Amino acid sequence: MIEYFYIGFVIILILDFLVSTTLTAESSASVYTPGDSQGHSEAIITLTRGADETVYALHVARSFLHFLLAALLVGLLVSYNLMIWWAVLIAALPGAAVVVAFELIIATMVSRQPYAWLARMQVVSRTAVLLFRPLNGIKTPESLRLKEVDEEPGQTPVTAEELKTWAAAANETGGLEPEERRMIQSIFEFGDILCREVMVPRMDVRSMDVNTTVSEAIQAFIRTGHSRIPVYENDLDNVVGILYAKDLLQHTDLTASLKTLEGLVRDAYFVPETKKVDELLREMQERGIHIAMVVDEYGGLAGLVTLEDILEEIIGDIRDEYDPAEEQPYQKLGEDYFLVQGWMDLDEFNTIFETHLTRDLAETVGGYVVAALGKMPVGGEDIMLENWQATVEQVSGRRIRKLHLHKIEQSSNMED
Structure with missing residues (x-):
């Protein structure tokens, strides 16, 4: 049996x-x-x-x-x-x-x-x-x-896994251009991206005080080329609204009699830095807004995210005739010698220079160096990033602007 x-x-x-x-x-x-x-x-x-x-x-x-x-x-x-x-x-x-x-x-x-x-x-x-x-x-x-x-x-629903399989197969056979591969990969990863990964950091936010005069505000729009600028009261952690350039232009009769911007600012939309960008994109569509202020866990301003920042995660940089010339994240100076911008994304750095630096410390190369050293470095200071020797080339305030990289070959022969 x-x-x-x-x-x-x-x-x-x-x-x-x-x-x-x-x-x-x-x-x-x-x-x-x-x-x-x-x-x-x-x-x-x-x-x-x-x-x-x-x-x-x-x-x-x-x-x-x-x-x-x-x-x-x-x-x-x-x-x-x-x-x-x-x-x-x-x-x-x-x-x-x-x-x-x-x-x-x-x-x-x-x-x-x-x-x-x-x-x-x-x-x-x-x-x-x-x-x-x-x-x-x-x-x-x-x-x-x-x-x-x-x-x-007779149409059969296609799952995300099937799309990934198709993309991988097309990639292996050369059926996709590099930019197409990058865009498809960005779409798959889009749901995992947080606001803090795409935001303009606080130090780069162009803003103005609520007591700024109308004429000064107009000059700020001309100088920056932005169409929307955050307005704060006393300090940047207290954003009271967003000033739109078109509001200044559409109400010239009103702005002529105003001494400050208080009557022109629109309400600001605040989101935590841990919010996923796909959720924020839907909210922006529903609310008809193009800019959101990002706050940290303590309520202070961490940065801002625009609709353009989110779309660039999928389709790449969106540039117009008013954008300044694009600064490349790194420049090759010679064999195994590079000049790297401090703002270069750590994931991109790992891909280009074949390293495995963790994002637990920072999201940019400059931030990683500061965190690894445990202090604000001075020009000429060195640090090893795996098999690359990084020399701080330029420091501005509390930010590393540029670093020199030199590849150090690991000797396979150990001397006694």
Whole structure:
């Protein structure tokens, strides 16, 4: 009797392997373009186009096999005189381990050549569809909701993971330009970006006191080129509103009689620096605002975020004829010699110079150097950034402006 349990166990494992392999191949192939299927039959392309019904049937088949596998394991343990609840508990552990191991092995094996594996598994796909077609009309509430948002009949919703798979495949085959790759990657990462990562820091915020005269405010707009400037009372931690240049221009009769800006400022919108930029973008759209003041955990001003800052995270720098000439974050001076701006983003620095500096200390190279030294450095002071020697070139106030980098080759020969 026990022998039948083991035979059934092996048969179910084989069937589960075949179904899971086919399901993985079907899901992977569905995000490739038809040109990727060259060398495979039209039947395979047809299977991928009708993936909705096939994938559903394969999911049902796999769930059915997992149920049989669990039932066999419980029956086997009960045959050894174990109580039913103990049998269920003990069977769950090896059963889950087997399923996870199968998924990892299959994903690694199939993802590189989905069409080739799908061609081998045609029989499995067609059999699953044939056997479980009567259940195809049974839908969960979630699947019904997905179906409702389909704009065209037969359109299959695409998940984020499928989009990532497609982007990775297109990248490997050269189907994407560098700027397209960067934009797609930015979209995937957009939901994880915080306001403090894109904001204009407090030290770079151009602002004016509420007691500034109208004529001085006009000159400030001309000088900075900004269309909106924060207005504060007494100090920058007490922002009372935002002054719009168009308000000055549209009310020339009023501004001529005003001595201060108090009657012209609009309410400011405040957000914490830990707020995600995708949430802020939605709020800006709903409220019709273009600028938000970012505050730290103590309520002080940390910086500001504009709608342009957020959009630049996706599409790159937006420049117009009034923007000053762009200053590059680094400049190559010679072989293994570079001049780096202190404001250079730490992630970009890690990518360019192949380092692994952590953002726990700071988000810019200059900030990292100050935090690592534990003091404000002076010009000419050195610090090692892994295999790069950084020399402080220029300091302005409490900010490092520029650093010289020189690569230090690590000697493989250790002297006694």
